[in-house]
Amino acid sequence: MDKLEIIGGSPLSGQVRISGAKNAALPILTASLLADSPVILENIPHLNDVTTTVKLLRWVGAGITFHDGVQLEVDPSGISRFEAPYELVKTMRASVLVLGPLLSRYGQADVSLPGGCAIGARPVNIHVNGLRSMGADVTIDNGYIRARAKQLRGSRLVLDTVTVTGTENLIMAAVLAKGESVIENAAKEPEIVDLVEVLSKMGAVIEGAGTEKIRIQGVESLKGIEHSILPDRIESSTFLVAAAITGGCITIKRTRTEHLKAVLDKLNEAGGKITTGNDWVKLDMSGQRPQAVDIITAPYPGFPTDMQAQFCALNSVASGNAKITETIFENRFQHALELQRLGADIIIDGNTAISCGVRRLKGAPVMATDLRASASLVLAGLAAEGTTTVDRIYHIDRGYECIEEKLSQLGAEIRRLPS
Numbered sequence: 001m002d003k004l005e006i007i008g009g010s011p012l013s014g015q016v017r018i019s020g021a022k023n024a025a026l027p028i029l030t031a032s033l034l035a036d037s038p039v040i041l042e043n044i045p046h047l048n049d050v051t052t053t054v055k056l057l058r059w060v061g062a063g064i065t066f067h068d069g070v071q072l073e074v075d076p077s078g079i080s081r082f083e084a085p086y087e088l089v090k091t092m093r094a095s096v097l098v099l100g101p102l103l104s105r106y107g108q109a110d111v112s113l114p115g116g117c118a119i120g121a122r123p124v125n126i127h128v129n130g131l132r133s134m135g136a137d138v139t140i141d142n143g144y145i146r147a148r149a150k151q152l153r154g155s156r157l158v159l160d161t162v163t164v165t166g167t168e169n170l171i172m173a174a175v176l177a178k179g180e181s182v183i184e185n186a187a188k189e190p191e192i193v194d195l196v197e198v199l200s201k202m203g204a205v206i207e208g209a210g211t212e213k214i215r216i217q218g219v220e221s222l223k224g225i226e227h228s229i230l231p232d233r234i235e236s237s238t239f240l241v242a243a244a245i246t247g248g249c250i251t252i253k254r255t256r257t258e259h260l261k262a263v264l265d266k267l268n269e270a271g272g273k274i275t276t277g278n279d280w281v282k283l284d285m286s287g288q289r290p291q292a293v294d295i296i297t298a299p300y301p302g303f304p305t306d307m308q309a310q311f312c313a314l315n316s317v318a319s320g321n322a323k324i325t326e327t328i329f330e331n332r333f334q335h336a337l338e339l340q341r342l343g344a345d346i347i348i349d350g351n352t353a354i355s356c357g358v359r360r361l362k363g364a365p366v367m368a369t370d371l372r373a374s375a376s377l378v379l380a381g382l383a384a385e386g387t388t389t390v391d392r393i394y395h396i397d398r399g400y401e402c403i404e405e406k407l408s409q410l411g412a413e414i415r416r417l418p419s
């Protein structure tokens with residue numbers, strides 16, 4: 001397995017261009033299955049999860065063309081299979097996002113249950129119950145969700161928990177259903193707004209994206225469109241933490257500043273001098289050590305759970321004590337055990353990480369357990385004295401495009417050690 005070797009201790013500085021958002025690209029790619037004609041997408045990030053989703057689209061019969069490495073074209077006219085096999089779903093649970101489109105457009109979908117993952121049980125009961133409310137016959141047997149519906153019908157859905165992909169699957173089911181659907185307690189993430197922008201361009205009739213109540217009028221059919229994927233707010237935030245944790249000065253370009261508010265507030269509290277434009281953010285620490293910050297994760301627009309691990313790393317070297325409470329997933333502190341190997345004074349009490357910042361972490365071999373944990377360990381390695389090797393780095397390749405190239409551009413001493 002590939003490893004990343006990092007020689008830490010120096011402040012990072014410079015500019016970095018933010019890539020398209022993984023968590024917008026994945027639902028938008030599966031939404032292309034709803035159209036009658038080709039969908040052309042730009043600013044698609046080169047990530048393993050995108051590669052897996054493209055494999056899945058090819059598996060069901062979509063034509064995939066990369067035009068000069070910039071534009072990805074999905075031609076849905078040849079769909080002939082309506083399933084997401086375990087071999088693909090086990091590597092990426094977001095494969096469940098084909099459920100809504102296949103059922104809505106073709107009346108059938110057999111999707112392997114994603115199963116749990118490192119950060120939690122990750123059930124899909126809300127996805128399934130919502131489809132049943134829309135008239136689908138959904139059974140679960142030998143590890144597969146088997147859904148059938150001649151014609152989905154609009155329904156009023158009140159989601160028990162705010163779920164991002166649950167909201168996305170149910171929107172994609174409702175756009176071709178007969179009649180009106182209303183989704184209450186919907187997730188409000190910017191990635192959902194981007195998905196709805198795509199669906200609306202295709203001809204869907206949707207109101208309320210980005211609010212907790214989304215209203216959808218079913219239509220007969222949807223057409224192919226062109227779209228550029230919105231910038232990744234988690235990648236944006238991760239690079240800003242790289243500046244904060246090393247006492248450096250970094251400008252992120254081609255981001256969407258309005259999606260970063262909760263994180264920018266916390267980086268400001270940590271002592272970062274922040275200046276912003278509508279598509280760039282500069283964070284300057286002027287060589288200062290960050291202040292520790294308390295955090296409670298929450299659905300958007302609250303503090304994103306996908307930035308929790310990165311702030312655990314920041315607090316490890318910050319001055320003062322702080323508490324980080326994870327309210328979304330039940331097991332998302334595995335990075336804390338690895339941070340302790342680097343000398344962090346961090347203890348886990350239930351769903352809270354309590355840290356007392358140390359002046360210097362010391363490099364050591366550590367192991368990534370999930371995508372954002374691996375980002376946390378890379379950040380800690382950048383701040384640590386000496387050499388840190390991060391093992392199982394395939395996790396980070398799922399969600400960060402060319403991470404070592406981008407960090408090297410900022411002055412990091414980082415290289416990939418092939419297995």
Ligand code: EPZ
Pocket residue numbers: 022023026094120121122123124125126127128161162163164165166305306328329330371372399
């Ligand atoms: C999405 O996952 C993101 N993934 C995650 O990003 C992100 O951490 C998460 O939303 C929360 O923001 C994608 O968009 C591809 P949820 P998702 O359904 O949709 C419970 C990353 O690092 N729940 O919003 O799977 C669930 O257990 C990844 O990029 C049910 O109980 O998360 C959790 O406690 C990690 N039943 C809560 O809802 C359901 O049917 C929120 O999960 C669905 C969810």
